[in-house]
Amino acid sequence: MLQIGNRDLAKYPFLAETGEYLRDKGFKIEQLDHPDWKPIMEKAYGRIIVATTGQIYGSDLKKFENLDTEILSFVIAIILLKSAGMNTLIKRFSLAEARRAEKFLQQDLHYGKDDTKLALPLKIIHDLFSVKVKIDGDNFVISIPDYLRRAIHFHEKEWKLVNRKVEGGFVFLTSHETVRLIRRELDGYINSKIQSLNTPSIPSSFKERVTDLVILAKKFSESTTVSTDYPPCIKHAIEVLERGENLPHSGRFMLATYLMAKGQTVDQIAPLFKNAPDYNERITRYQLEHIAGSSGKGTKYSCPSCDKLKSENLCFEIPECNGIINPIQFGKKRTSNA
Numbered sequence: 001m002l003q004i005g006n007r008d009l010a011k012y013p014f015l016a017e018t019g020e021y022l023r024d025k026g027f028k029i030e031q032l033d034h035p036d037w038k039p040i041m042e043k044a045y046g047r048i049i050v051a052t053t054g055q056i057y058g059s060d061l062k063k064f065e066n067l068d069t070e071i072l073s074f075v076i077a078i079i080l081l082k083s084a085g086m087n088t089l090i091k092r093f094s095l096a097e098a099r100r101a102e103k104f105l106q107q108d109l110h111y112g113k114d115d116t117k118l119a120l121p122l123k124i125i126h127d128l129f130s131v132k133v134k135i136d137g138d139n140f141v142i143s144i145p146d147y148l149r150r151a152i153h154f155h156e157k158e159w160k161l162v163n164r165k166v167e168g169g170f171v172f173l174t175s176h177e178t179v180r181l182i183r184r185e186l187d188g189y190i191n192s193k194i195q196s197l198n199t200p201s202i203p204s205s206f207k208e209r210v211t212d213l214v215i216l217a218k219k220f221s222e223s224t225t226v227s228t229d230y231p232p233c234i235k236h237a238i239e240v241l242e243r244g245e246n247l248p249h250s251g252r253f254m255l256a257t258y259l260m261a262k263g264q265t266v267d268q269i270a271p272l273f274k275n276a277p278d279y280n281e282r283i284t285r286y287q288l289e290h291i292a293g294s295s296g297k298g299t300k301y302s303c304p305s306c307d308k309l310k311s312e313n314l315c316f317e318i319p320e321c322n323g324i325i326n327p328i329q330f331g332k333k334r335t336s337n338a
Ligand code: SF4
Pocket: 231, 232, 233, 234, 305, 306, 307, 309, 310, 314, 315, 316, 317, 318, 321, 324, 325, 326, 327, 330
């Protein structure tokens, strides 16, 4: 039977084994008012703050002094989030934790070929997402149905089945691609775990941080205006960013120019990019200001045409697009009998 230790749980604290491990070690979540919990609570709060900035918390285990504290900080972070009751923060936290776990899964798959590390990531992928991954030389292979069910959400050419190596009903992947394929499910799994947990009532020493989280969450929901009237290309770009996936430069340009044409400011648009894997606040703002014409030569850029977006694989046309030539026109042009 696979032994899961505190090192594994520090990487994957959302596993069911975490509760059992902490109970065996004598940690009692019911006694949160003990002063010993205060530093862990502050660590947990910091973990949430890191997640809200789009960064990945503690992806280098060598820097941790105490692995048990790291595991506990995840558990306490959930308690703080549930006590604050702000879904926007829970969403950001679960996505950040999914991306963190993704890094460890990829490392473990990569190094695992030489040692026993391989068993745990394969078990996680199988137990949590019902995907059986097999090893073939340097590759990871999964069945075509398992691949297609997930790859359907990706629009880049490299994910099309015709562009993959396929043999005997199996698709060949790198460790990065294997893990990338389950990112959405990992995020969903962590999110549902958080949502379903019954958390204890918190002591007064935690309340100040819970209030801080409520204030922080309000800032997020005020800063970004996402309309249901956006065309599908724009909705798709926002969804990609919300999932923490990479939106190509052309997609970011389309999104920024569209929102600016709709009257949104750099301050309103910038938070949309916070979950991007390569997010850098300074560079994002610089690029947005450049597109808005408030820096550089002062040229204000326009939203690309539908034809251009089609050629860049950014178009997800629906009947309501109705022959428009630019996403800006979406919702304005109607059929004559409408
Ligand atoms: S047709 Fe135009 S507006 Fe509609 S999804 Fe494609 S690019 Fe966007």
